[in-house]
Amino acid sequence: MxxxxxxxxxxxxxxxxxxxxxxxPKAMLFQLYEDGHTSAFEILVACLISVRTRDETSLAMARRLFAQARTPTAIAKMDINAIDALIDKCAFHLVKSEQINTLARLIVEENAGELPCSFELMTSYPGIGPKCASLALGIACGQPRxxxxxxxxxxxxxxxxxxxxxxxxxxxxxxxxxxxxxxxxxxxxxxxxxxxxxxxxxxxxxxxxxxxxxxxxxxxxxx
Ligand code: SF4
CATH class of the missing domain: 1.10.1670.10 (Helix-hairpin-Helix base-excision DNA repair enzymes (C-terminal))
Structure with a gap:
């Protein structure tokens, strides 16, 4: 029965x-935050890297990229192929490299290199959906998302x-x-x-x- x-x-x-x-092991975005990658920009980029990719691979790729550049200003200066070479094990890496570069450039051009804690703004960027915006806002901005x-x-x-x-x-x-x-x-x-x-x-x-x-x-x- x-x-x-x-x-x-x-x-x-x-x-x-x-x-x-x-x-x-901790979920990769929370692990990155614990490792000191505490900006909304880093969590957003790491979430983008993780789309359709295993956590272990995403964590390694995000760490490799952030070891070279971890701010919008630094990433905006990188060429797309250089970003791609660092995240090449994740799914759709070339598309994601373009999106990461565009994201960084837009933040530099429109918000002086600082990403505001705004759901509307984040979801207006290419490749960023409600899931990644909510995770970045929840983990890095302290919002209840x-x-x-x-x-x-x-x-x-x-x-x-x-x-x-x-x-x-x-x-x-x-x-x-x-x-x-x-x-x-x-x-x-x-x-x-x-x-x-x-x-x-x-x-x-x-x-x-x-x-x-x-x-x-x-x-x-x-x-
Ligand atoms: S939470 Fe998942 S694993 Fe646990 S009883 Fe429910 S369906 Fe099964």
């Missing part, structure tokens, strides 16, 4: 998630905490139910949780610390 599920308590879930992800990537989208829907078809809809739905104190942390928790426990295929439900409260929506087979 299947046990009835407890109702989903986000405070209990976050406590258990913090414990569950302790052994795993929810960065919804594929992990946050998949897992919060599996829980039954939200019901949404796209990451953008999940961002809106989470904004209505997730307490503000967890808006930034939810991404830091669910990236490693999604890579190691609540994986896209075959999530490890039998040993998951949230099994008693998770609705397991859409999970067809688990371990």
């Amino acid at each position: 299947t046990r009835p599920k407890a109702s989903f308590d986000i405070d209990i879930a976050v406590d258990r998630l913090r414990e569950a992800v302790r052994p795993f 929810i960065g919804v990537d594929i992990h946050v989208h998949r897992i919060t829907n599996r829980w039954g905490y939200v019901k949404a078809r796209t990451p953008e809809q999940t961002m809106t739905a989470l904004g209505a139910v997730l307490p503000e104190r967890y808006h930034v942390e939810i991404n830091a928790l669910l990236v490693p949780f999604g890579k190691h426990i609540c994986t896209p295929v075959g999530p490890k439900c039998s040993s998951c610390p949230l099994l008693d409260m998770c609705q397991q929506r859409g999970v067809e087979s688990s371990r």
